[in-house]
Amino acid sequence: MVDSDREHPLTSAIPVKPGRWYWRDLVATLDPVADAEEIHRITAAYEFPWDYQRALELALYRTYCVPSVSAVLSQAGNFRDKPQQRYDDTALLMAELVEHGVDSGRGKESLRVINRQHAMYDITNDDMLYVLSTFIYEPLEWIDANGWRRLHPNERLAAFHFYRGVGQRMNIADIPEDMGEFRRWRDDYEARVFRYADTNNEIGRYTLDLMCSWFPAPLRPVVRKGVQSILDDDMARAFGFPAPSPTLRRAAYAGIRARSRIIRWFPVRRKPYGTEGTENRTYPGYPTGYRPADLGAHPITPRDRLGGGCPVPH
Numbered sequence: 226m227v228d229s230d231r232e233h234p235l236t237s238a239i240p241v242k243p244g245r246w247y248w249r250d251l252v253a254t255l256d257p258v259a260d261a262e263e264i265h266r267i268t269a270a271y272e273f274p275w276d277y278q279r280a281l282e283l284a285l286y287r288t289y290c291v292p293s294v295s296a297v298l299s300q301a302g303n304f305r306d307k308p309q310q311r312y313d314d315t316a317l318l319m320a321e322l323v324e325h326g327v328d329s330g331r332g333k334e335s336l337r338v339i340n341r342q343h344a345m346y347d348i349t350n351d352d353m354l355y356v357l358s359t360f361i362y363e364p365l366e367w368i369d370a371n372g373w374r375r376l377h378p379n380e381r382l383a384a385f386h387f388y389r390g391v392g393q394r395m396n397i398a399d400i401p402e403d404m405g406e407f408r409r410w411r412d413d414y415e416a417r418v419f420r421y422a423d424t425n426n427e428i429g430r431y432t433l434d435l436m437c438s439w440f441p442a443p444l445r446p447v448v449r450k451g452v453q454s455i456l457d458d459d460m461a462r463a464f465g466f467p468a469p470s471p472t473l474r475r476a477a478y479a480g481i482r483a484r485s486r487i488i489r490w491f492p493v494r495r496k497p498y499g500t501e502g503t504e505n506r507t508y509p510g511y512p513t514g515y516r517p518a519d520l521g522a523h524p525i526t527p528r529d530r531l532g533g534g535c536p537v538p539h
Contacts, residue, residue: 233263233266235251235255235263235267236263236266236267236271236497239493239495243493244493245489245490245492245493246374247493248267248268248271248272248493249272249374249377249380251267252264252267252268252377252379252380252383253377253379255379255383257378257379257380257381257382257383257386258382258386260383261382261383261384261386261387261390262326262327262383262387262390264379264380264383264387265323265380265383265384265387266323266324266497268376268380268383268384269323269364270323270324270497270498270499271493271494271497271498272380272494273364273368273372273373274494274497274498275488275498276364276367276368276371276372276485277364277368278316278503278504279367279481280363280364280366280367280368281316281319281360281363281364282436283363283367283455284359284360284363284364285315285359285432286429286432286456286460287359287363287460288355288356288359289425289428289429289432289464290415290419290425290459290460290463290464291352291355291418291419291425292418292420292422292424292425293349293352293418294348294352294355294356295422295424295425295427295428295429296422296424297346297347297348297352298424298428299424299427299428300346301345301346301522303522304427304428304431304432305427305431307522308431308432308434308435309435309438309506309507310507310522311522312432312435313503313505313506313507313508313520314507314520314521314522316503316504316505317500317503317505317508317511317517317520318335318338318339318517318520318521319360320499320500320503321334321335321500321517322335322336322391323387323499324497324499324500327387327390327391327394331516331517334516334517334518335517335520336391336394336395337517337518338517338518338520338521339395340395340396341521342521342522343395350397350398350399351414353392353395353397354392354397354398354399354400354410354414355411355414355415355418357388357391357392357395357397357400358407358408358410358411358414359411360388360391361384361385361388361389361404361407362408362411364384365381365384370478371478371481371482371485372485373485373486373488373489374489381404382404385404385407389402415459419459419462419463420463421462421463421464421465422463425463425464425465426464426465426466429464429465429466433449433452433453436448436452437449437452439504450473451473451477453466453467453469454469454470454473454474454476454477455469455474455477455478456469500512508520
């Protein structure tokens with residue numbers, strides 16, 4: 226799909242025979258603040274698409290360890306009634322922001338959907354800030370530990386500034402301006418609020434059941450143990466899950482790192498893994514025939530479909 230919002234000159238003309246480090250070397254020449262969107266798109270959609278998807282799944286899973294977050298999700302009921310759609314909505318809306326940019330037409334529409342969904346519930350600013358922090362740090366730490374190469378400093382800073390920009394457009398207050406300061410805030414917040422709650426267990430089980438459903442029935446017990454094995458001890462306690470086996474945890478991460486050693490020898494990715502590449506089961510053929518406004522439990526009607534007037538149905 227051609228990006229109808231804007232061109233991406235940095236990724237539209239790749240050399241015939243780029244070296245394996247082509248994208249990293251290109252990122253090293255860019256400004257991690259001014260070029261944050263382009264750098265982050267290269268990192269998430271070209272260099273580490275599989276890792277970013279897995280790490281963001283783990284990031285969202287981590288947020289369910291906060292009782293006030295899981296209570297809102299339990300109240301909404303989407304994880305109970307339509308877990309696959311809830312997962313696909315989140316993945317596609319974030320992919321829209323990465324693929325098109327936060328200030329593009331599709332990016333702005335995605336943010337309107339996100340903000341409308343959140344406005345329906347009583348969510349504290351600290352909880353919003355915490356969720357935002359997981360989207361920054363979970364993928365960075367995952368890739369440095371498990372990716373086929375370590376991240377360039379520009380990639381780390383660009384991810385921070387990209388998601389900080391997303392948070393600002395979601396009207397999240399008090400987002401730290403310094404990357405290290407935000408990481409310390411996140412650690413302090415987890416130390417204060419991570420604890421077991423029945424709603425944590427409820428949302429954790431719904432999500433685990435969803436992940437298992439993606440595999441044939443005979444493999445689901447193995448998948449369940451595999452997912453639980455990559456949770457850290459604090460997450461397992463907050464969910465009320467059995468403590469992961471150290472042996473199984475080592476085996477799971479060894480498998481992930483073995484994959485990365487193979488990927489290291491793959492050719493440079495020429496096509497981004499964006500909205501077309503997400504493993505989405507709810508919206509067949511997305512983005513063909515769909516707009517960001519069609520996503521979510523309560524889709525919005527954009528002004529250009531109404532011919533003017535309020536874009537939110539009453």
